[in-house]
Amino acid sequence: ENSHIQQDMERLQNCFAGFRQKYRLIKRIGEGTFSTVYKAEDLLYDSYDNSWDLDKEAEKWSPPPLKNNTQDYHSQSQSHRRRKPKYVAVKKIYVTSSPSRILNELELLHDLRGCKSVCPLITAFRWTDQVVAVLPYFRHADFRDYFRDMTVPDMAIYLRSLFTALASVHAHNILHRDIKPTNFLYDPSSRRGVLVDFGLAEREGYDCKPCVCHDDPSIRKAKLRPLVNRDEKGGYPREDTRPSRRANRAGTRGFRAPEVLFKCTEQTTKIDVWSVGVILLTILSRRFPFFNSADDVEAMIEIATIFGRQRMQAAALLHGCMLETSIPTIGKSGFSFEGIILWSTSRSETKDKIAEDEKLAIQFLKRCMELDPSRRISAEEALQHEFLQMGLE
Ligand code: ADP
Ligand code: MG
Numbered sequence: 028e029n030s031h032i033q034q035d036m037e038r039l040q041n042c043f044a045g046f047r048q049k050y051r052l053i054k055r056i057g058e059g060t061f062s063t064v065y066k067a068e069d070l071l072y073d074s075y076d077n078s079w080d081l082d083k084e085a086e087k088w089s090p091p092p093l094k095n096n097t098q099d100y101h102s103q104s105q106s107h108r109r110r111k112p113k114y115v116a117v118k119k120i121y122v123t124s125s126p127s128r129i130l131n132e133l134e135l136l137h138d139l140r141g142c143k144s145v146c147p148l149i150t151a152f153r154w155t156d157q158v159v160a161v162l163p164y165f166r167h168a169d170f171r172d173y174f175r176d177m178t179v180p181d182m183a184i185y186l187r188s189l190f191t192a193l194a195s196v197h198a199h200n201i202l203h204r205d206i207k208p209t210n211f212l213y214d215p216s217s218r219r220g221v222l223v224d225f226g227l228a229e230r231e232g233y234d235c236k237p238c239v240c241h242d243d244p245s246i247r248k249a250k251l252r253p254l255v256n257r258d259e260k261g262g263y264p265r266e267d268t269r270p271s272r273r274a275n276r277a278g279t280r281g282f283r284a285p286e287v288l289f290k291c292t293e294q295t296t297k298i299d300v301w302s303v304g305v306i307l308l309t310i311l312s313r314r315f316p317f318f319n320s321a322d323d324v325e326a327m328i329e330i331a332t333i334f335g336r337q338r339m340q341a342a343a344l345l346h347g348c349m350l351e352t353s354i355p356t357i358g359k360s361g362f363s364f365e366g367i368i369l370w371s372t373s374r375s376e377t378k379d380k381i382a383e384d385e386k387l388a389i390q391f392l393k394r395c396m397e398l399d400p401s402r403r404i405s406a407e408e409a410l411q412h413e414f415l416q417m418g419l420e
Contacts, residue, residue, distance in 0.1 A: 032055050039065070051067060063121075067114065068113065115149060115162060116163070116165070119158075131229070132226050139199060139225070142192065142195035145196065145221065146223045149163060167213055170315070173213075179417075180384070182388060183414055183415055186307060187419070191410065192221070196296075197406050201229070202230075202299060203222065203225065204228055204299070205227045208309075229275070236292040238347070240286065276288075280319075281318035281326065284302065285301070285339075286298065286342075286346060286400050297401075298400070299406070301396060303409075305396075308364070311385070311388060312371035331352065332356055332357050335359055338361065365389060387413060
């Protein structure tokens with residue numbers, strides 16, 4: 028296993044001319060579906076301080092000032108004998124990713140340079156079909172190691188940082204599409220985080236057809252067609268002749284918003300807010316992963332179990348879907364978040380009380396997990412919410 032990683036690192040360093048003069052690969056830090064990420068030392072970057080100051084970084088990656096300070100900066104630091112290493116994350120994108128997908132990720136990152144709490148792109152290079160992106164290395168802890176210990180104010184600070192990133196991403200009309208703990212690198216000791224991984228991100232309104240959820244309720248009703256056509260006898264037809272509905276469903280299991288599951292063809296930035304809601308529910312309930320579905324139907328069942336049949340059916344209708352179920356665990360009106368959180372943290376609904384600050388967190392959770400995206404809180408509004416204001420104290 029280890030020698031296999033070493034071999035991969037060797038191959039990467041040999042692939043690009045001059046790579047060894049610029050970067051020294053240290054270790055593998057991430058391996059996902061679309062890439063392998065390595066920690067590396069930036070050999071040409073001289074600096075006195077060890078940690079990336081993200082605000083300073085953001086300034087640096089925004090359009091350069093008229094006066095060019097970079098030269099002075101380098102000559103100054105070279106005259107200084109002691110040099111602290113500067114680290115970068117080298118993201119090797121798998122050759123199986125389509126060129127348009129890779130270009131999309133790099134283009135969006137380029138658009139988002141200078142956004143607070145978004146990990147900036149330093150550079151990227153390509154040799155034949157191999158593309159590598161270089162990002163400043165951000166020290167972070169594994170979500171599984173800290174989420175159980177988070178206090179309510181800790182949650183507010185964490186989410187404030189995440190929503191700060193999302194507010195600027197959304198202001199650029201970009202949907203991240205894959206909000207989850209492994210894509211938000213958070214350092215509990217400095218209480219700062221950066222959003223990474225724009226591999227599934229897309230521009231709002233790009234590649235979308237009108238969905239009835241944007242229609243007037245009366246028009247929506249008229250257009251309604253059942254998810255399953257019954258024949259005259261009330262049975263299910265052998266063959267479904269209706270045209271299939273296609274919608275972008277990219278994202279991670281358990282974090283997909285209901286409108287994604289219902290194949291809404293006009294998805295908005297609100298899908299990211301739902302995913303943040305799932306993260307908050309995870310932290311409050313101390314359960315990770317909170318949702319654990321194998322496919323979209325199971326995911327619908329999980330959400331329906333919480334919200335109840337009635338509200339889930341209304342949410343389906345919003346996107347022109349009829350939802351029918353006889354699953355006994357899906358009640359008519361579901362469960363309250365308070366009940367779920369007490370139960371999952373082994374507290375009793377009758378004996379234990381929810382603290383005031385926890386109540387505020389749950390109130391905020393409900394705003395993030397509104398089934399109807401048009402009623403769900405936006406990232407910008409979230410930053411103004413009393414709960415996230417707590418993160419400022
Ligand atoms: P993928 O598309 O394969 O999920 P990501 O961009 O999410 O790629 O990176 C995968 C993992 O690599 C992250 O979850 C994180 O652990 C690590 N990583 C990515 N970027 C950085 C960075 N800038 N600093 C530190 N670690 C990083
Ligand atoms: Mg990722």
